[in-house]
Amino acid sequence: MKPLEFWYEFGSTYSYPAAMRIESLAESAGRTVTWRVFLLGPIFAEQGWDDSPFNLYPAKGRYMWRDLERVCDGQGIGFRRPSAFPRNGLQAARVACRFAEAAWLPGFVRAVYRANFEDDRDIATLETVSDCLSQAGVEPGPVLTESTSPDSKALLRAQTAEAARLGIFGAPSFRAGTELFWGNDRLEDAIGWSSSR
């Protein structure tokens, strides 16, 4: 059996349905998930983009919003198109990177995605990130302080560089051993691959 890594970014639209279902799907297959947050900004910048491709290519963006609505509907999760896109997930990502191993991490990640894509809240603010930590059952203060330390900032930069090194170019991505899968649609394949010998 191979490790199963979930590479996600808080601003990424299709990372939302993936984040909401990965834990239960993996559990059904007897697999555990390694949650690896990263930032798409530097990765997009290397491709010459200063914005989400869904904004840069309007036809693609129009399609994505409708498709995401269908996907969320099919998955039975709430969806409201965010009034700003993409939202800045830097602060939430620093928390998720520094505390990747915490038992409360998956609950926090899901709370941030719901804030962004179900409740149309600005996830860039400390207030929203605090609320999401509270929802995950953890005291926000010490976590926020620790997540903005120079070490924590460096950790997220390193993880983003690692994503690029692994050939990751979008989110969500999954790794099963050395095999890369891109997109919410490939989650089942990634879990299947991670379960094979």
Added chain:
Amino acid sequence: MKPLEFWYEFGSTYSYPAAMRIESLAESAGRTVTWRVFLLGPIFAEQGWDDSPFNLYPAKGRYMWRDLERVCDGQGIGFRRPSAFPRNGLQAARVACRFAEAAWLPGFVRAVYRANFEDDRDIATLETVSDCLSQAGVEPGPVLTESTSPDSKALLRAQTAEAARLGIFGAPSFRAGTELFWGNDRLEDAIGWSSSR
């Protein structure tokens, strides 16, 4: 029940597995397919691309070739990475556009995709297109002559403009009624949508 349209381009990688399975899948669901070929070139040009995004964005391209290999393997169809990409499907597209209603059309389309993605043949040549017509059981000469008439050329231009008008930005795409689906991964959803009232 809604009409089910298959929008494909002969150079498009993921159109290959879609073309190989759409007819049997649709038949199982009691649906008939309208085959609508178009050219990605003018559509990509509008997005500022003078080449396939899989060439323009190397990380995305590397991933796609490996993913396509997995997809074809899972589907049980042959695959060999073409030595040139994307290949020019203009001549084949003129045939497929002019003779979209012919009984031999689906067989011809599949033969062209196999030539490109299984046999690594140059589909731009009259020789390959002729062979594909023969494989589909039709006499190539008159078809090739007719497909290069001014009317046939205009027909393909109009169909490509129609694709852009419908919001199509990549291939394969599917339409079920007025609903758009993009990518081989969405074929089942499109068929499901076309079967709903």
